[in-house]
Amino acid sequence: MVKKYGITALLLFGVYVFVMYVYIFHSNSGGIPESLKGTVADPHVFMSEHELYLSEEYSKIKNFLFFVATPFEWLVYLFILITGLSQAFESWIPMKNKSAILQNAVYLFLLSLFIFIVLFPLDYYSYFLSKSYGISTQIFTSWMRDNVIGFWISFGTTLVIVTVLYWLINKNPKKWWINAGLLMIPFSIFLMFIQPVVIDPLYNDFYPLTNKELETKILTLAEQANIPANHVYEVIMTEKTNALNAYVTGIGSNSRIVLWDTTLNRLSESEILFIMAHEMGHYVEKHIYFGIAGYILTTILGLWLTAKLMPWIIARFGRGLKIKRINAIHSLPLFFLITSFLLFASSPLSNYISRYQETRADEYALQLVADPSAAVSTFQELTKAGLNEVNPPLLVKWFRYSHPTMLERIINVANETRTKE
Template sequence: MTITTMLAAAATGGFDVEAATRAYLDMVQGVTRARSDAYFEGGYWLVLWGFLIGAAVNWLALHFGWSAAWSAWAARKARRPSVRTMLYWLPYLLVTSLILLPWSIYTGFAREHQYGMSNQTLAAWGTEQATSLLIDLLLGALAVALVYAVIRRFSRSWWLWATGVTLGLLTFGALLAPVFISPLFNTYKPMADGPLRTEILAMAKANKVPADNVYVFDASKQTDRISANVSGIGPTIRISLNDNLLNRTSPAEVKAVMGHELGHYVLNHVGRMLATFGLVFLAIFLFAWWAAPRLLARYGRRWGVREVGDPASLPLLFILFSFGLFLATPITNSIIRINEVEADAFGLDAAREPDGFAHVAMRLSEYRKLEPGKLEEMMMFDHPSGYNRAKMSMEWKARHLNELPPEQRVILRPAPLPAKAP
């Protein structure tokens, strides 16, 4: 990174936030920016097409009587309703996943390689998908059985109980995933001793994060994206960062990222996300509770589905729920983005590395549109844009200019990011 004294007035307390922000934005130029914008904007259409294709597959399961046949098969194999529901889940998941496989290959493998976002071979990607499918078979069967249990038990208020079950399962997943799920896809090793590890743990201790180790996982086998997290609840809390963050960034950038991630924990974003998303789920389940019986009254005989409590209604509930989530996309994006902004502000205070964080924001803009319009960011971004993150960093720097070392009081002009090969 080269440094220029674009503003000699920096030494006397003057600092041009806009010029400093623009210096970082200039890191992402030409082919790199065009590819990033195209990749991210294409994702807008993936949200729509993902909903439509998923809805079409579930409609096929209803229209051709597959769902009714799977339910009848499960009823012959088991008398207990919960076991019947779990057995139903087996053919439902396998058949729908098989039909959706071409779409999954395009979105998860082909398109990622097209934009230089994946390092995986098709075999490696397929192995991970198979692992995910096995996890979905086991945990999904439990989740569906619990939801249908409350549907049968509380016919008038199952929408309320189903929301509670969903939040309970999400909480359980947050507790389980760091220890049992994530290691199925990556190898986690303690970070080597050194000044950077010491500084990360010192930040954690200063902010009362109960973690006594830092783990590094090998995400580079999948992608070049940088990432980190403070995950888990209670005894499963762990600080993790991927090898890309260590290998592609400076210590200042690593500290900036880890300050942000510690912010998520200190600000209780997991709990707040569960609460706010719970309200969204409540509204969607209420919509499904209202719409499903009416649709079954009209089409149920044709589909072979008698009532909502029959697991054969699952494709219909998935269509209704995914429709609700699709409409709520701007809301859910905003919930996440607000939390991210708060974590950004916390991380700047905790790490005190404004240039490190602005530099990271540009690296993240390799696959996120750098300068969207205000409405576009509000509707489609679940994280702040690179522009807003760089500007926030430079505003923090301007406010704390006299507290920084002299060499950091000037506007930095980092070298442009190299174009990634597709």
């Protein structure tokens, strides 16, 4: 039975990898329509031949890795179950009579460490790839430090969630998902509140923007948009990446407007103001609150589906998966597998909603700063800095792009400009 499950999973994974390889490396999807060749949307206009070559190569490898990594993770979860490793991790707990959170901590540490080690080569290759193509500037020790910090943050938050989750499953095996979903609301809001002041500074150093003249102009834009902001923060990213970014993070009194120093160093003032106006568009359009509401709804729906699927899978395949009952901690890899699959399957919808919100933010930025040329040059610089595809293949766009493609964003600027004229 175990051998059959393992061979079937490997064959399916092999077929999937082959299909995705052919689609990404040998299909004719993507490219620039003939009508747009030679325009500001054409990468041949604003990128050198070398940049174009690197962008095409890097994008294909990066996209292929994305589509392989998540199903490979499912394979790891399946391996942990069918080989009995999950049961072994549970049996190795030395504190059988201690509190549930201590027992869960030992099990989760063993599980997390095993997954971290197995997936490390893939993570390292992604880092190596980014460094080879000039996106990452981070030295290995710094990258490893970020990985270790991420491991412990993930471990801590997951431990709280898992302990509460299995307590709820023990109390009510059929209705646990309702209470779990409701408890995720305050927990998620709490994490969003503390992220800018507790979590983010563990990875990077944040300072008030040193260019006070630029800060004044950004805060003037914020005042025009009726956004209560007193400071703009600069984060030192030069030692980690050549990519560009700016964002608004946190909620309530802990919300922050943040600019990467790479953005400050590479973009002109008008381009930076456009980016800031874009971020303000998210605030004005209340996207963060729609995002919280959407997250809560999808979390509850996902937990409901997981609560339906887990008992069915255990009843049908429990013997082969070495799972005795749903409320045993060794069933956790199955929970992770199901939720990971649901997240992957729902990503086209969540990305579509995100792209709509990003389009709205672009439109708002154009109204606020009224500088379409700055918008176009910003999109061009973002493409060059990240070696991004201007018009990726359809599946890549559906599953990977939370922002509109650069082709769409530049076309939208042109359309907005024509509408005003």
